[in-house]
Amino acid sequence: MDQTPTPTSPPATSAETTTTLPVRHLEFKVALLLALTLVLSVSFVAYVLYARGVFESTQKVVLVTDSSDGVSVGMQVTFRGFSIGRVRSIALGGDATVRIEVAVPKKDARWLRVANVFIIERALVGGVGIRAAAVQLDNPLLPDGAECIPQGGLSGAICTVLRGDGSEDIPRLVTNLKDLLNNLQGLTAADSSLGASLANVRVATDRIAGQGGLLAGALGSEENAKKVVAALDRSNKLLDSLTAASARLDQVFAKADQALVKADQRVFGREGVMDETQRAVAQLNAVLGDARESLKRADAVLADAQKISANAKGATDDLAGLRAEVDASLRKVGALIDEINRKWPFKRETEMRLP
Amino acid sequence: MSIRAIGRSASGGLEVFAAWCASWWRVLHFGATALVMAASPQAYDRATSNLMARQIYFTAWQILPGFVLVCALLSYMVIRIVVAAAGTYGLAEYALSFAVRVQVLELVPTFVALFVALRSGAAINTEVALMHIRGDLDALQRAGADPMRHQLVPRVIGSAVSVVSLTVIGGAIALMLAYVAMYGFSPGGIDEYTEVIGSIFDLPVALGLGLKAPFFGLAVAIIPISASLEVPREARFAAIAVRSGMVRLFLALALIEGASLAIKYI
Numbered sequence: 001m002d003q004t005p006t007p008t009s010p011p012a013t014s015a016e017t018t019t020t021l022p023v024r025h026l027e028f029k030v031a032l033l034l035a036l037t038l039v040l041s042v043s044f045v046a047y048v049l050y051a052r053g054v055f056e057s058t059q060k061v062v063l064v065t066d067s068s069d070g071v072s073v074g075m076q077v078t079f080r081g082f083s084i085g086r087v088r089s090i091a092l093g094g095d096a097t098v099r100i101e102v103a104v105p106k107k108d109a110r111w112l113r114v115a116n117v118f119i120i121e122r123a124l125v126g127g128v129g130i131r132a133a134a135v136q137l138d139n140p141l142l143p144d145g146a147e148c149i150p151q152g153g154l155s156g157a158i159c160t161v162l163r164g165d166g167s168e169d170i171p172r173l174v175t176n177l178k179d180l181l182n183n184l185q186g187l188t189a190a191d192s193s194l195g196a197s198l199a200n201v202r203v204a205t206d207r208i209a210g211q212g213g214l215l216a217g218a219l220g221s222e223e224n225a226k227k228v229v230a231a232l233d234r235s236n237k238l239l240d241s242l243t244a245a246s247a248r249l250d251q252v253f254a255k256a257d258q259a260l261v262k263a264d265q266r267v268f269g270r271e272g273v274m275d276e277t278q279r280a281v282a283q284l285n286a287v288l289g290d291a292r293e294s295l296k297r298a299d300a301v302l303a304d305a306q307k308i309s310a311n312a313k314g315a316t317d318d319l320a321g322l323r324a325e326v327d328a329s330l331r332k333v334g335a336l337i338d339e340i341n342r343k344w345p346f347k348r349e350t351e352m353r354l355p
Numbered sequence: 356m357s358i359r360a361i362g363r364s365a366s367g368g369l370e371v372f373a374a375w376c377a378s379w380w381r382v383l384h385f386g387a388t389a390l391v392m393a394a395s396p397q398a399y400d401r402a403t404s405n406l407m408a409r410q411i412y413f414t415a416w417q418i419l420p421g422f423v424l425v426c427a428l429l430s431y432m433v434i435r436i437v438v439a440a441a442g443t444y445g446l447a448e449y450a451l452s453f454a455v456r457v458q459v460l461e462l463v464p465t466f467v468a469l470f471v472a473l474r475s476g477a478a479i480n481t482e483v484a485l486m487h488i489r490g491d492l493d494a495l496q497r498a499g500a501d502p503m504r505h506q507l508v509p510r511v512i513g514s515a516v517s518v519v520s521l522t523v524i525g526g527a528i529a530l531m532l533a534y535v536a537m538y539g540f541s542p543g544g545i546d547e548y549t550e551v552i553g554s555i556f557d558l559p560v561a562l563g564l565g566l567k568a569p570f571f572g573l574a575v576a577i578i579p580i581s582a583s584l585e586v587p588r589e590a591r592f593a594a595i596a597v598r599s600g601m602v603r604l605f606l607a608l609a610l611i612e613g614a615s616l617a618i619k620y621i
Contacts (some may be wrong), residue, residue, distance in 0.1 A: 023409065029416050030408040037520040040527045048561060051553030074554055084548045 021254065058103040058134075059144040061085070063118050063130070063161045066150065068098040070128030071120065077102050079132045084108035102130070108176070113139035114158055118148050121164035264354065276313065288337050295330050378585060382603070385584070386577040389496065389511045392504060403509045410513025414475040415520050422470070422521060429466065430458055431530040434536045451551045454533050460555075460564055461616070463525040468571035468608050471518050476604055477597060480579030484596035488588045507580055514588055515572030522568040560619065567615045571608060578604040 023029075049055065069092050076084040085104035094100045101122075104112060109133055119131045148159035187194050207216045212225035219225055268274050302323050357454035392398045434454040466540075483506075486492050492502040530552075538544030556564075582600030586592035 026405075026408050026412055026428055030411045033411065033416050033419070033520055034516070037523045040523045044523075044527070044530075045561075047549075048552060048556040051549040053553065074555065074557055076550065083547075086554075229451070 042241065051101065053105060056105045057106070058085070058105050059109050060088075061102045061104060061112060061118075061122070061142065061159075062145065062147045063100040063102060064093070064097050064147060065120060065147045065161050066097060067163070067164060068100065070122055071100055071130070073097075075128070076129060077104070077118075077130045077132055079108075079111045079134070084111055084132065111137075112142040112146075112159075113137060114142060115139055116148070116159040117140060117162060118159065119162045119164055152279075260354070263310070279343065285340065288333065288340070291331070292333055292337070295326065295333065299323070299326060299330065377605075378582075382578055382581040386511075386573060388503065389508050389577060390573075392508045393512050397532055398439065398504050398508060403505055403534065404503040406505070406509035407513045407516075410510050411517050411520070414471055414514055414517035414574065415477075418474065419521075419524075426463070426466070426525045427528050427532060430463070430525075430532045431536060433458055433462060434529070434533050437562065438536055451537050451548065452531060452555060454536070455530065455555055458529040459526045460531065460560065460619075461612070463529050463566070463610070464522050464568050464571060465542055467518055467521045467525055467568075468575060471514065471521065471572075472575045472601070472604050472608065475514060476518070476575045476579050477601060479514065479576055480583055480597045480600040481593065483507070483510075483580045483588060484583035484593045484600075485510075487584050487586070487596075488593055490588065492584075503621055511573065511576040514576035515569055518572030518575055519568045522571075526564075546581075563615055563619055567611060570611050574604060574607045574611065 071087060071090055073087055073089060075087040076083040077087065085102050087100055089101045091099045091101070091276060112132065113134050113136060115135045116139075117133045117135060119133060120128060121131060122128045142159060146158050148161045149157045151160045151162055177293060186192055189195065207220075208214050210216055210222070212219075212222035215225035215228055216222045219228065238350040306320070306323070390391075436448040437454040437457055438447075441447055441453050446453075486506070492506065495502040495505065534544065534548055538548070579600035582603060583596045585599075586596040
């Protein structure tokens with residue numbers, strides 16, 4: 001400390017070595033750092049002012065709604081996912097309605113049309129969002145300071161406001177869930193019917209696992225199961241005797257069968273009763289066939305006569321009538337033959353079996 | 356324990372508390388004096404300007420490359436984590452907002468303050484403690500030079516300017532990296548990015564950030580210097596001066612950060 005310090009040049013002490021080290025271009029470097037800091041700060045402030053829309057003219061839209069819940073100043077208003085404006089202020093109106101003032105830059109105001117709908121919606125996760133939905137882009141532009149009112153308000157509103165709340169259903173959901181849990185609790189409680197049923201099932205399975213097996217489980221006790229087994233034994237014996245009885249019956253049926261075969265031969269066998277009858281019917285059929293042939297020939301003669309008497313067609317009306325009658329008779333005979341054939345089916349099926 | 360002993364310990368506790376209060380009062384008094392002196396133009400002459408420039412050089416310029424690198428790496432990492440976490444919880448639309456709020460408003464200023472406190476705050480603390488113990492400051496006083504004006508205020512101003520400068524640079528890096536992390540190098544996200552930045556930096560937030568950095572800067576110099584001037588003039592007290600200065604500085608930084616958070620979010 002033997003140096004003579006001056007006010008402008010403080011004493012150079014060993015403690016000052018850090019600050020007395022020679023530094024090249026000290027002033028320039030520090031000035032550069034300060035200039036960089038200043039430029040960055042000023043640019044950032046200007047950028048933030050630009051981002052907050054200080055430099056652009058805006059138009060005002062007032063959204064009138066019944067609650068400002070979740071809405072905050074500075075909140076974005078989006079149109080198809082793009083931000084087109086911000087909430088500038090929120091105020092409680094004289095009629096107890098909430099007035100949300102939205103500032104929309106002039107360049108984005110073209111998306112706001114008359115009959116526009118603004119939706120204030122709360123998502124299940126996240127905050128509240130205000131969304132503009134243009135109904136008709138052909139409609140005239142929304143004027144500056146337009147007031148949008150809730151749906152169902154005054155008629156003739158220039159635009160409307162809707163509220164949608166994704167979390168509105170949560171209380172109802174919670175109530176339902178609570179009921180469900182109560183039911184579940186009731187179901188699984190020790191004294192519940194489900195518990196009692198399970199206890200019964202356990203008793204039943206214990207019985208099944210016991211000596212009586214499944215039968216004891218089904219009938220309630222081993223005694224009952226033994227009775228069933230005894231009943232089954234008796235049934236088996238009964239079935240044996242029934243089998244023997246049916247064998248004897250079979251023999252009886254075989255004999256009856258032989259008797260029936262004999263009777264069949266008598267009735268339907270060669271030279272049997274049915275054979276004779278069939279023959280008689282065949283003859284009758286032949287006679288009727290002949291009669292039909294004769295009548296056909298008469299018909300042909302009559303047709304010839306009709307041709308010959310072509311000149312005297314008018315006078316042959318009787319003949320035509322006659323022919324019609326003959327035709328009718330012929331049809332009747334044909335029908336009669338068909339009828340006989342139908343009623344005597346032996347022609348088609350010569351053998352008949354009795355059951 | 357006898358009543359006398361209780362009374363002794365109570366009076367001892369009161370004494371400690373009174374000393375603690377007096378010590379903080381000296382910090383505030385020193386800070387206020389330094390600020391008033393810094394605000395008067397006649398406090399600056401060639402020597403003080405030179406010392407201030409040196410303080411800025413050693414505190415900010417010398418570490419700038421390393422700081423930029425560490426800050427960029429840290430920022431990018433934190434931003435990616437925040438963006439990924441927001442995406443996981445289905446809050447991707449708020450990712451940029453989260454990232455900028457976390458990084459630019461909170462982490463970068465605190466990181467810069469701690470960085471400067473550990474590097475330059477500790478150095479200032481030791482330097483001034485040694486000057487005080489050796490009687491250099493008294494020598495200056497006797498020589499007619501105001502040690503406050505020539506030795507202490509330039510350090511305070513230099514530290515504050517350095518912290519503000521590094522915070523601005525770190526914030527700019529974080530803002531740029533947030534854009535890159537969200538949109539890559541395509542200019543397609545500029546509109547959305549501008550919207551988000553506009554929505555984050557309203558007047559209270561911008562003011563809070565603008566005040567927090569200078570407060571951090573002042574604390575980094577004022578508290579260690581004040582702690583250095585308090586100790587008795589014995590060499591063994593130099594370590595105690597540094598210890599108490601750094602502890603108080605850490606407490607003050609935590610208090611400033613806590614107050615800033617409380618004002619913003621409560």
